[in-house]
Amino acid sequence: MEKTPALRFSGAGQIFDTASGTLEALRGVDMTVGRHEFVAVLGPSGCGKSTLLRLTAGLLAPTSGTVEVFGLPVDGPRDDVGIVFQKPTLLPWATIEDNVVFPIRHKQGRVGVEDRARARDLLEMVGLKGFERRLPNELSGGMQQRVGIARALLLDPDILLMDEPFSALDALTREEMGFELLRIWQERPKTVLFITHSISEAVLLADRVLVMSERPGRIIEDLPVPLPRPRTVETTSSKVMHDFSGHLRSLLLKRAA
Amino acid sequence: MTSPAISAASSSSARPERTVAEPALWKRLAASPVFRPAATFLVILLVWEGATRLFAIPSFVLPAPSRIAEGFSSIPPGRWLEHVWATLRVALVGYAVSILVSLPIAMALTRSKFMSDSFYPLLVVIQSTPVVAIAPIIIVALGSGDAPRIVITFLITFFPLVVSMTTGMLATPSELIELSRSLRAPAWREFTHIRIPYAIPYIFSGLKISITLSVIGAVVAEFVAADKGIGFFIQFSTSMFQVPQAWAGLAILVVMSLTLFQSVSMAQRLFFPWSLPKGSR
Numbered sequence: 001m002e003k004t005p006a007l008r009f010s011g012a013g014q015i016f017d018t019a020s021g022t023l024e025a026l027r028g029v030d031m032t033v034g035r036h037e038f039v040a041v042l043g044p045s046g047c048g049k050s051t052l053l054r055l056t057a058g059l060l061a062p063t064s065g066t067v068e069v070f071g072l073p074v075d076g077p078r079d080d081v082g083i084v085f086q087k088p089t090l091l092p093w094a095t096i097e098d099n100v101v102f103p104i105r106h107k108q109g110r111v112g113v114e115d116r117a118r119a120r121d122l123l124e125m126v127g128l129k130g131f132e133r134r135l136p137n138e139l140s141g142g143m144q145q146r147v148g149i150a151r152a153l154l155l156d157p158d159i160l161l162m163d164e165p166f167s168a169l170d171a172l173t174r175e176e177m178g179f180e181l182l183r184i185w186q187e188r189p190k191t192v193l194f195i196t197h198s199i200s201e202a203v204l205l206a207d208r209v210l211v212m213s214e215r216p217g218r219i220i221e222d223l224p225v226p227l228p229r230p231r232t233v234e235t236t237s238s239k240v241m242h243d244f245s246g247h248l249r250s251l252l253l254k255r256a257a
Numbered sequence: 258m259t260s261p262a263i264s265a266a267s268s269s270s271a272r273p274e275r276t277v278a279e280p281a282l283w284k285r286l287a288a289s290p291v292f293r294p295a296a297t298f299l300v301i302l303l304v305w306e307g308a309t310r311l312f313a314i315p316s317f318v319l320p321a322p323s324r325i326a327e328g329f330s331s332i333p334p335g336r337w338l339e340h341v342w343a344t345l346r347v348a349l350v351g352y353a354v355s356i357l358v359s360l361p362i363a364m365a366l367t368r369s370k371f372m373s374d375s376f377y378p379l380l381v382v383i384q385s386t387p388v389v390a391i392a393p394i395i396i397v398a399l400g401s402g403d404a405p406r407i408v409i410t411f412l413i414t415f416f417p418l419v420v421s422m423t424t425g426m427l428a429t430p431s432e433l434i435e436l437s438r439s440l441r442a443p444a445w446r447e448f449t450h451i452r453i454p455y456a457i458p459y460i461f462s463g464l465k466i467s468i469t470l471s472v473i474g475a476v477v478a479e480f481v482a483a484d485k486g487i488g489f490f491i492q493f494s495t496s497m498f499q500v501p502q503a504w505a506g507l508a509i510l511v512v513m514s515l516t517l518f519q520s521v522s523m524a525q526r527l528f529f530p531w532s533l534p535k536g537s538r
Contacts, residue, residue, distance in 0.1 A: 057439050077439040089432040093454055093531045106450050107440045135531060 004071040006159055006191040007033040007056060011065035013216075014051050025051040027216035028065065035158070036189040040202035042248065043212030049195045052217070053161045056193060057081050069159065082152035084162045088144035090136040090151075096123065097132040100150045115154075122150040125184060142173040149184065160190045164197065175236070178204055182231060199248050203241055204231060211251055221251055320501040325508065328501030341509060343486035347403055347475040348517070351410025352468060359415050363422030364448055373423075384416040389477055396482045406483065410474030414467040421463025425456025457532040461525045468517045472510060487513070 014026040025048040033039045054060040055067050058077040067074045090099045100119040105111045126146040166174045202209045211221035302322050309321040366373040399405035429452050437447045479488030487506050494503040
């Protein structure tokens, strides 16, 4: 018997009503993500990647087809899904620790001692021990995004949704954050849906890469990444990585041509 | 790690010293931020005084600063205080009512497209009505007492508040609103935890505009009907041809407005230092 996947899209479509008419963001998306699997969604900008993520988070309902999380249809936001946004979007007036405990304070109206202890543990895990009392604008972009990751992990979600989380960072920090994320993922296994438009990032991080078409977005390729774990700096210069990335690039370019 | 704002501020004000001795007193005074505007003001007063004497300008046209000072001291301090209190009371109560009314209006405009479509044009109509023109009508409708003056002050101050609050709340990053929704938090916390704090810098620009408008509102109301207040005093003095006294009243209004404005700025600095732009902390 097949195990229930963490996430399953069956013929999911999304059409938005806008002032200038309807806009079909997604059409007939079929995909599954297994528990604790790391899946990257790769596609050109404006292809509906973020819509995919918002459907999973329950922030949107599909206009056709179904979206299921752990076998149950998504009918609204849920506690077992954490989101990391493209920009860290921290609260500028709150300390780093207060930013990490924000989901609990916002949801329940108060924060317990054990929540704060948990936040400090998470901050230590993302390498920000000692920064608890700082304000967001005292931190670099990469550090702020680490806070964003810690915040998303606070409620210990089964599924972590990441919407191009490192795209606002410089290339070097971006690569560093990728390895950092892999370390965190190994320490606390999660089902990760990682939206990106960077081929190398997708290949380095994911177990599987889903390639999306331009709008209306569909999954046009579903490729397992032929790289062993753990992945290291050496992985980035390996021939397998190079060949696989090249394969993906030609796929995307062929579509665009 | 030192904050860049602090290091930048100290490096710009402290020039490298050749000796270890403290700089001369006048040098420290000259470096203070109030020195230049104060010196400019002093020079203007001197030129003003000199010009009115030199050209023998009659005091009903332009009284010399010394004549204004005489006008000021010809009124006993107790009388001044009564007038100041009457104006200040109306300005502050009108301002407070304005804040209390604009916050829920701004929240409604932020929350719902329907509300903003329905009510925003009406707000613009109210704002476009010259307050000076409706002041007599309001006074007739509401009779004597502070009430009509407070309403007039309210009408003149609340529009900038509603606009600044709404703009600020709508400027909140959409990701945070999505985060709030994804947490299924009570809807009012979207305001108390996210939108209102985010709007603080905007709210304070509205508060700063409105506090000076509140003095204008109170004075306009006094022009129409009052038996006390600085606005009333200015009108009364001019009708008695006591122009230097009227100028003294005007000077007091300016001081009052400046003090109120500075109090609002100080409140922001004190309670919401993070809301100030970098470099001015």
